[in-house]
Amino acid sequence: MMPMLNILIADDEAPARSRLRDLLTDIGDLHIAGEAKNGKEAILLADQLQPDIILLDIRMPEMNGIEAAQHLQKLTKAPAVIFTTAFDNYAIQAFDMNAVDYLLKPIRQERLQTALQKARALLPQQLSGLQSLSPQRTHLNITERGRILLVPITDIIYLRAELKYVTVRTAEREYLIEESLTHLEQEFGNIFMRLHRNCLAANAYIIGFEKRSQDEDGEKQWVALLKHVPETITVSRRQQHLIRMA
Amino acid sequence: MKNTGRLPNVRNLGIALRMLIIANAALILIAYTLSINFADFLQRVAAISTFAQPMLLASLLTLYGVYPLLIKLNYRQGIISVFALIMFCNAAIYNLFSKIWIFDDLPTLSRVLFCSFAICALTLYYFNLRQRAYSPAVAEARLQALQARIRPHFLFNSINAVLSLIRSQPKQAEAALEDMADLFRVLMADNRELVPLAQEIALCRQYLALEKLRLNERLNIQWQIDNMPPDAMIPPLILQPLLENAVYHGIEPLADGGTINIQIYSKLNEIHLVLTNPYRTQNNHQHGNKMALNNIKERLTLHFDLEASLKSKQEKGIYEVHINLPQQKQKS
Numbered sequence: 001m002m003p004m005l006n007i008l009i010a011d012d013e014a015p016a017r018s019r020l021r022d023l024l025t026d027i028g029d030l031h032i033a034g035e036a037k038n039g040k041e042a043i044l045l046a047d048q049l050q051p052d053i054i055l056l057d058i059r060m061p062e063m064n065g066i067e068a069a070q071h072l073q074k075l076t077k078a079p080a081v082i083f084t085t086a087f088d089n090y091a092i093q094a095f096d097m098n099a100v101d102y103l104l105k106p107i108r109q110e111r112l113q114t115a116l117q118k119a120r121a122l123l124p125q126q127l128s129g130l131q132s133l134s135p136q137r138t139h140l141n142i143t144e145r146g147r148i149l150l151v152p153i154t155d156i157i158y159l160r161a162e163l164k165y166v167t168v169r170t171a172e173r174e175y176l177i178e179e180s181l182t183h184l185e186q187e188f189g190n191i192f193m194r195l196h197r198n199c200l201a202a203n204a205y206i207i208g209f210e211k212r213s214q215d216e217d218g219e220k221q222w223v224a225l226l227k228h229v230p231e232t233i234t235v236s237r238r239q240q241h242l243i244r245m246a
Numbered sequence: 247m248k249n250t251g252r253l254p255n256v257r258n259l260g261i262a263l264r265m266l267i268i269a270n271a272a273l274i275l276i277a278y279t280l281s282i283n284f285a286d287f288l289q290r291v292a293a294i295s296t297f298a299q300p301m302l303l304a305s306l307l308t309l310y311g312v313y314p315l316l317i318k319l320n321y322r323q324g325i326i327s328v329f330a331l332i333m334f335c336n337a338a339i340y341n342l343f344s345k346i347w348i349f350d351d352l353p354t355l356s357r358v359l360f361c362s363f364a365i366c367a368l369t370l371y372y373f374n375l376r377q378r379a380y381s382p383a384v385a386e387a388r389l390q391a392l393q394a395r396i397r398p399h400f401l402f403n404s405i406n407a408v409l410s411l412i413r414s415q416p417k418q419a420e421a422a423l424e425d426m427a428d429l430f431r432v433l434m435a436d437n438r439e440l441v442p443l444a445q446e447i448a449l450c451r452q453y454l455a456l457e458k459l460r461l462n463e464r465l466n467i468q469w470q471i472d473n474m475p476p477d478a479m480i481p482p483l484i485l486q487p488l489l490e491n492a493v494y495h496g497i498e499p500l501a502d503g504g505t506i507n508i509q510i511y512s513k514l515n516e517i518h519l520v521l522t523n524p525y526r527t528q529n530n531h532q533h534g535n536k537m538a539l540n541n542i543k544e545r546l547t548l549h550f551d552l553e554a555s556l557k558s559k560q561e562k563g564i565y566e567v568h569i570n571l572p573q574q575k576q577k578s
Contacts, residue, residue, distance in 0.1 A: 012501070013403065013460045019410035038501050059399075061501040086402035106406040 005030040005116065008051035008079065010042035010068070012060045016105065020055060020084075023109050027116070039063030040139065040150055043071050047148045051079045053119045055103075058085045063150075066091070066134035070127055071141045075148065080119035091133055098129035136187055140168060142175045151175060153191060157205045157226055158233060159184055161198040171228040195224055196236045209235065209243045253316060253324045254373040256309045260552030265369050269302050272365045297343050297352070301336045301362065308335050329366060336362045397490065400457075407460045422459055425452040437482045440549070442576060443510070443517070444476035446485050450508075453486055457493050464503025465493065474510040478517055479574045481549050487538045488521050488567055495535055496523030496565060518570045525565035539567070546571060 007030055011017045017035050024032055033049040036042035038060045046054055054072065058065040069081050083102040085091055095102045100122065101115050139150040155170045161181040168175040185192065185200055192200035205227045211220045212232075222243055223232040235243060254261045273294050281287035308331055309316070316324050340355050404426060411419035429452050458465050485508070492506045504524035511518055539558060546554040546569070554571035 012498075013407065014462055015407035015410035015460055016403070018414075019406055022410065022413060059498065061499050086406065087398040105402055106409050 005053060006033045006049070006051045007031065007116075008033050008036065008042065008046055008049060008054045010036040010039065010054060010060070010065070011057040011084065012037055013057075016057065016084075020107070020112075023107060023112055026109055027113055030116070039065060039068030039071075042068050043075075043141070043148060043150060046072055046079055047075055050077050053082060053116060054079045055082050055084055058083055058088055058091055063138050064134055066130050067137050067139070069122060069130070070134070070137070071139070071148070071150070073122060073124070073127055074141055074143065076146070078121045080121050082115050082119055094130050094133055098126045100126050100130065140175075140177060140179075142168070142177055144175070149175070153188060154204070156192075156202055157229055158199060158201040159192065160200075169229065193242060195233050195239055195242070197238075199233050201226065201233055253321065253328070254370070255313070255551075256306060257313055258551050258553060261373070262306060262310075263552075265306065266302065268369050268372060269298075269365050272361075272368065273298050276361065297339070297358075301339045301358075304339055305332045305335045305362075305366075308332075325370060328370065329363065332362060332366050333359055397494065399494070400490065403460055404456050407456075411459075418459075422456060425455050428452050429456070432482065435482075439482075440479035440574070441482045442476065443474060443478045443480050446480060446482060447471065447474075447476075447510075449483075450486050450489055453489060461493070461497060461503065464500070465497050466503065466505040468505055468507045470507070470509040470511075473512065475512050475517065475573060477576055478512065479576055480517065480571060481545050484542055484545070484569065485519060485521070487542060491535050491538055492521060492523035492565075496525055499526050500524060512573050515573050516570050517573050518568065520566065520568050522564050522566045525560055525563055542569075 007024060009017050009020050009024075009032065011020070021032060021035075024030060033051045034045045036045050039056075040062045042054060042056060042065075043063075045051075056065040056068060060068075063071075065083055065085075069083075072078055072081065081101070083091070083095065083100065084105055084107065085102060086105040092102065092104075094100075101119060103111055103115055137153065139152050140156070142149045142151060151168060151170060157169045157171065159181060160167045160169070164178070165176040166179055166181055166184065168177055181198065181200060185194060188200075191204075192202050193206070195201050201224055207225045207227055209222050209224055210232075212223050213220045222235040222240055224235055225232055254265070256262055256265070274291060277290040277294055278287055281290050309328065312327075312331065316327060319327060336359060337355065340358055344352060404422070408419050408422045408426070411422065429449065432449055454465070454467055489506065489508075496506065497504050507520075507522045509518075509520040539556065543556045546556060550571055554569070556567065556569045558565070558567045560566070
């Protein structure tokens with residue numbers, strides 16, 4: 001006998017979740033693993049419950065479905081994703097172009113059944129095809145000891161490139177991620193400022209600039225002072241024009 | 247009411263002001279053409295003004311007085327009456343002036359009448375052109391565009407919500423479908439006539455009941471409408487699209503929801519509608535919002551010209567729309 005399908009529902013509206021629950025119960029022979037109210041919850045629950053399939057609403061607070069799907073793909077056991085939406089022209093165009101499964105609300109039972117049968121995990125090229133729908137992530141995902149951590153972009157004070165990794169600094173602690181600083185700069189150019197070849201600092205956390213002598217020969221250099229953290233960031237000579245603009 | 251709107255409404259402050267500006271601009275132009283230097287120009291402006299301003303004001307006042315009669319005529323009769331009234335007014339005032347005129351350079355009656363005829367024609371032509379720019383066909387197209395604008399997102403999500411209720415709470419599902427029927431009846435109606443404020447509020451409450459079904463405790467509404475004149479007449483669908491925007495851009499992106507505050511009061515014969523909602527600066531999908539605001543602005547202009555206004559601002563995470571429009575009672 002086939003193992004029962006394990007399904008996770010993610011939708012911010014209670015009636016939409018209860019409707020899906022009704023439909024799934026009618027279909028039978030499957031198990032509803034859990035329900036999430038936003039994209040962030042969906043990822044944390046998926047990490048915990050390891051569903052086979054996730055029914056993912058697109059328009060949700062905290063984190064939308066498209067971004068959630070991108071993070072979900074990084075899980076060790078990535079669930080198959082079926083998007084659900086009431087109406088979203090852009091998204092539907094992108095889904096059709098990239099052959100991504102989606103269901104239009106109100107959802108019919110037969111459509112849901114077919115979708116469940118052919119559901120499979122999203123391929124990387126499908127995800128990159130959807131990237132234009134959610135050009136900027138709201139969270140970075142960090143894998144630590146087999147767990148997924150989601151760090152809101154707005155909590156990040158600076159990003160520093162170190163050898164193979166990038167250090168992500170928040171007020172509480174540091175994390176390591178495997179992404180390139182250049183790529184991060186492209187995606188979040190409006191939030192971070194490149195102060196040095198190896199460092200991006202969040203505009204919102206820069207309190208001011210100060211000239212300090214740091215090296216032995218007493219040459220003075222500009223450094224940026226940051227909110228919540230004691231360390232400062234040296235501003236490279238090339239980037240000093242930014243200080244005048246700030 | 248064949249010419250509703252084609253003859254300028256002299257009882258509208260904005261329009262009356264524009265008439266004065268056009269006439270005065272013409273007078274200044276005449277003075278400038280006749281003058282030989284600047285001092286002469288000023289003198290001529292003053293000389294013309296002494297008799298032209300009273301004529302202008304008397305004409306406007308007369309038109310103001312007979313306006314209710316004028317709009318009962320068709321456009322051609324209306325235009326002829328306007329010319330006749332103005333000629334008569336100006337001739338009467340000319341007569342008065344010629345008796346008490348201290349200077350001896352009063353222009354001849356025929357010249358004065360010709361000038362006032364020209365200025366009157368110019369003004370009527372301007373308003374006729376302007377009226378065509380806002381012609382009913384254009385207005386209707388815009389109204390239709392507005393009707394199509396109700397978010398499909400809202401329609402399908404609401405149907406979905408009702409479907410989820412049918413098995414467990416059939417009574418609530420019934421009420422929701424009734425609200426939907428009423429809402430769509432208004433949205434699909436011919437929305438050119440003004441409606442009482444109370445009617446728009448009732449519609450908004452039905453709309454919000456539907457949204458509440460989906461969003462439940464995430465959506466909080468605060469009405470401050472104790473000082474509202476319920477019988478004041480406003481264009482339909484002024485408030486509902488604003489609420490829809492507030493829900494879509496303000497409440498839905500918040501996981502814990504928020505409060506929409508609606509304040510309506512009348513002050514100095516004007517009605518003020520103030521709507522505020524929380525706003526996340528992060529999401530930059532403002533396109534739909536701009537469209538709805540422009541649409542409402544245009545309809546306010548169509549109905550009230552310069553007497554109505556719509557302003558919006560965002561400050562400290564709060565988005566505010568403030569509309570004011572003249573208070574009009576229902577015509578008996």
